[in-house]
Amino acid sequence: MAKSVLDKDLKKVVQIETAAYARSRSLATPGLLIVFVIGVVAVATLSTAAGPLTYLVIIAGVIAAYMALNVGANDVANNMGPAVGSRALTMTSALIIAAICEAAGAILAGGDVVDTISKRILRPDESMRVVEFVLVMTAAMLSAALWIHLATYLGAPVSTTHAIVGGVVGAGIAASGFDIVQWPMIGAIVASWVISPVMGGVIAALLLGFVKWKVIYQEDRVAAARRWVPVLVALMSGVFAMYLVSKGLSRVWRPSTAVVLMFGVAAFAISLWLARPWVRRRSRGMENRRKNIASLFTLPLIFATALLSFAHGANDVANAVGPLAAIVAAVQSGLTDAGTVELPLWVLMIGAIGISLGLALFGPGLIRTVGEKITKMDAIRAYCVALSAAITVLLASTAGLPVSSTHIAIGAVFGVGYLREYITNTGVPNPAVKPRSMFLETSHLNETPEEALVNYQKREKRKLVRRQHVVSIAAAWVITVPAAALLAAGLYLLMRAMAG
Numbered sequence: 001m002a003k004s005v006l007d008k009d010l011k012k013v014v015q016i017e018t019a020a021y022a023r024s025r026s027l028a029t030p031g032l033l034i035v036f037v038i039g040v041v042a043v044a045t046l047s048t049a050a051g052p053l054t055y056l057v058i059i060a061g062v063i064a065a066y067m068a069l070n071v072g073a074n075d076v077a078n079n080m081g082p083a084v085g086s087r088a089l090t091m092t093s094a095l096i097i098a099a100i101c102e103a104a105g106a107i108l109a110g111g112d113v114v115d116t117i118s119k120r121i122l123r124p125d126e127s128m129r130v131v132e133f134v135l136v137m138t139a140a141m142l143s144a145a146l147w148i149h150l151a152t153y154l155g156a157p158v159s160t161t162h163a164i165v166g167g168v169v170g171a172g173i174a175a176s177g178f179d180i181v182q183w184p185m186i187g188a189i190v191a192s193w194v195i196s197p198v199m200g201g202v203i204a205a206l207l208l209g210f211v212k213w214k215v216i217y218q219e220d221r222v223a224a225a226r227r228w229v230p231v232l233v234a235l236m237s238g239v240f241a242m243y244l245v246s247k248g249l250s251r252v253w254r255p256s257t258a259v260v261l262m263f264g265v266a267a268f269a270i271s272l273w274l275a276r277p278w279v280r281r282r283s284r285g286m287e288n289r290r291k292n293i294a295s296l297f298t299l300p301l302i303f304a305t306a307l308l309s310f311a312h313g314a315n316d317v318a319n320a321v322g323p324l325a326a327i328v329a330a331v332q333s334g335l336t337d338a339g340t341v342e343l344p345l346w347v348l349m350i351g352a353i354g355i356s357l358g359l360a361l362f363g364p365g366l367i368r369t370v371g372e373k374i375t376k377m378d379a380i381r382a383y384c385v386a387l388s389a390a391i392t393v394l395l396a397s398t399a400g401l402p403v404s405s406t407h408i409a410i411g412a413v414f415g416v417g418y419l420r421e422y423i424t425n426t427g428v429p430n431p432a433v434k435p436r437s438m439f440l441e442t443s444h445l446n447e448t449p450e451e452a453l454v455n456y457q458k459r460e461k462r463k464l465v466r467r468q469h470v471v472s473i474a475a476a477w478v479i480t481v482p483a484a485a486l487l488a489a490g491l492y493l494l495m496r497a498m499a500g
Contacts, residue, residue: 029361033069036357040065040350047346053331056134060327061350063141068320068354070148071160073362075319076102076355078157078409079312079389080363081370082382083305088298091364097302098309098363099356105313106352107345109243121165121189122172123182130330135495136175137323140167143488144319151476157366159404162480164319165189170485171492193404193477196392197411204388204412205419207232211380212423221293222283230275233300234268236387240307241267297379304386311390312405313355321351370410375417385412410473 044061048054080094089097124133144163151158165186172180211228218224242264245255255263279296286292325347377385389409 032357032361036069036353037062037065043346043350047344048328049332051331053130053134056131056138057328057331060134060138060141060324063138063145064321064324064347065350065354067141067145067148067164068317068351069358069362070145070152071316071320071351072102072355072358072360074148074152074157074366075160075316075405076309076312076359077363077366077370078406079308079386080305080359081367081409082377082385082413083301084367085370085377086301086379086382088301088379088382089305091367094305094367095360095363097306098359101306101309102313102355102359103352105310106317106355107313107348109310109314120185121168121182122180124180125176128176128180130334131499132175132496133330134327135492135499136171137168137327139171139174139488139492139495140164141320141323143167143170143484143491147480147484147487151480152362152366155365155369156476157370157406157410157473158476158480159193159406160316160319161189161404161406162193162477163484164322166481166484167488168323169481170488173485174489174492175496193407196404197407197414200389200392200408200411201415201418203391204384204415207384207388208381208416208419211384215293216290216380221288221290222286225293225296226276226279226283229279229296229300230272232383232387233275233303234272236300236304236307236390237271238264238268239387239391240310243311294379297383301379301383301386304383304390308386308390308409313352316405317348317351317355320354321347324350370413374410374413375420381416381420385409385416388412388415407477 040061041058044058045054048057076098080089080098083089084091084094122136141164144160144167147163147167148158148160169181169186211232214228215221215224242260245263246260282296325343328344328347375381389405389412392408392412
């Protein structure tokens, strides 16, 4: 009796603590947002030379901050979801890692794609006034931010790249007609939207297939893991090293391709040398079970997730501050085509801090959607998703192409899920499991071997990827561009009418 009363009292205490935490969070969120906006206004004011259009830069800075918050709330879920869904990271740990790596990627390596968003999508006519150009970019940012905000509220992981590109194109057409748009660049971007999820899915499926056939399907899984897990860790290290040298240090040093490759090979070799004894220590005395083998991927998964967050910050900071960079350049030069767009540190800082803050305050819901509701995740599958998405987005960012990290990450999740489904439903043989014992492992004591076989097939002939998410996500991807474009066109016309 006393124990029952104590349990009830403890539950009440936990409920009170949970309610207090939720209440404090609800009170802290508006305060943090207000401080962030005030900081943006102050920095924009101090960093912009006084002039008749300074107020437009300040307004654009606030809208860019709003856009960055939405990018963090929606897009970053695609990077952190698999790690959280596999239980490799807690939600708090994932938020901390993502915030640090997103900010670092945006500040250190965000330049090339910002230039694509801010300058290479539109070709302003010489007769276009600076005010009109500023209104175009402002309308584009605001329309994209509003659309992403709505999608986040509805729990839909849409592409922020789609939204901002659609906004820029829609506002540009409303201002000067179809000729202002550089359609070859738009064609390349659209092609990347198709290619990137396919690449992400194929690479993730290949990685998972490699792990299955080289490790999981081996008679001695522990020995196979000791051989191949260090190689996968070294691969991740080599990719990250090449990206950091070629992109992260580009502001102070631009090495040749040979030097970049040399750094990648060196990082691969060093990581392989360090990973082998680590895996041997972790696997000493380990049972020859898949669950135990999967635990070896937890730490590499955390590093792969951090790498993906760094890449996302480098690639998708453009979605938040690319138009702002163009506005600052136009106001300071007095030209709509000011040549190379300068990227002030304060502009990138708005994007970096806004993405991190948006993730922390509004991202957990979508993280759970991506990590748990599309297909079941464990550390091995999540590692393949993270590494595949990282490789794809890093290649795209290096090329200066604003691909959708949403498409890449979700494509990788689907690639892993469909490979599992194919293996399960087509009866691809597992060399590590004898057919009869495999069926009997899943049978009940009162089943005959024949009944066990039939029941096993019924259980396994199922869909391992939730089809409703395929349809809903695809629909969100399709509608985002025209919706953002139409909204931006309307906002531009409204702003122009208000400006007189």
